[in-house]
Amino acid sequence: MGKFAKNIIEFDRVGFRYQAAPVLNNITLAVREGEFMGLVGPNGGGKSTLLKLIMGLITPDTGNIRVFGTSPKKARARLGYVPQFARFPSDFPITVEETVLLGRLRAGRIWQRYNAQDRAIAAKVMTETGISEFAQRPIDQLSGGQLQRVLIARALASEPELLLLDEPTASVDAHQEKSVFDLFRELNKRMSIIVISHDIGFITDYVDRVACLNKELLCHETQAITPDVIEQMYGDHVHVIHHHSHAL
Template sequence: MAIIEIKNLDFAYNREVVLKDVNLTIQQNDFVAIIGPNGGGKTTLVKLILGLLSPLKGTLLVDNKSPQKASPCVGYVPQDVHMNRSFPITVIDVALMGKLDPKQRWSRQSAANRRDAMAALDRMDMAAHADKKIGELSGGERQRVLIARALATQPKLLLLDEPTASIDTKGREDLYKLLKKLNKDITVVVVSHDLLVISRYVKSVACVNKSLHYHNQAEITGEMLGAMYLCSVEEVCPVELVGHGLSHREAAQHQEEYR
């Protein structure tokens, strides 16, 4: 069953076309990496899926519903760098935000919600930090809390926007392992720049640069990079890509075609 279904979607900010004729179907239990250059429309695509933006043309269904209707079953993990670190909030309160129900008023969250939030933190190994202020944690720990918050919503789809931006290499590896574990029962879509690390964990790759190319396999080929990043293979990653049978010169020609 498809959890995300995008057909002929166009999107533009003030007449500047960001996404053009995008088609994408993501099946349940897929683990998709969305890659592409900065400004290529990755984050825009994420916001469309979340229903924060509306497409100019085309259709977008999440869990067979409009994104706005489906958003409660989507666990969104934003980029940590955009968050206010000095904000007066504890780890458990961040996780509790995942249980937020706008119909429910007054300040206290129910005990059941607290248990759920605590369980989500526990799943991310963050339960011991529950009463700490969010600003006291390291970048990797904060990211785990944000994932716990998304898990507390009991999502069918976990959507992460560059989750490793503030994490070191070792931390990245751990995070992707964790996502792989979560992928056992949740569909995971992750926007990322860690091309090499991620190809070891994901099941498929979507390249976004105005248009979208979906590859139902984990390997990231030089061809994809040439098409997507319009820069030389050496600049992106020097070693592994050559192994895919594409010489640097060919890759260079490739990028000429796309210009």
């Protein structure tokens, strides 16, 4: 793969606000093909909002977003998304395999049955994520770490070109966190990845680049993350809140 050959995501002076409160300000960002990018920043800094903008679930108030050279909505089919928490009821009657197969649904063929190819791909990604042995188990009998792997497998079943992960290791312990990121490193050989994390120190071992987000974007290469930068980012956060409370 021609790593970093071209831009797959381009944010051009993007701004977004919920009601009156600005969440993202003047974000200009390019993500290159094959890149493994970490997204860090304080809570409320707009990390999840940035992912939602990429997926076209929300539209920016100002600026322009291109994903794979087209609009986020049109590019959706090429994205895989793993939410931070399972948003569905945990006792929903569905097996691991059925959940993963949902990743095979397509807009144009919603009435069709899953075919042999769909099942083969589901089996492959379940092996890859280490959940094959639970394939027939209902999801309410899984641990937090296992459920997280099911959500990753569901995203992979779509055969995405870009994988978006919102704090994928928030519900697992440190040992599992390492094995999950080892998996991402393996996946990065065939797809671009953007991962939100709260653990800057940990992800710098894995990612090509860290983007620091606190309403505005401070981009840095991996090597440049120093305590000073972290302090600047989180310190800045306090400053920004202060500034806006005055402005209102």
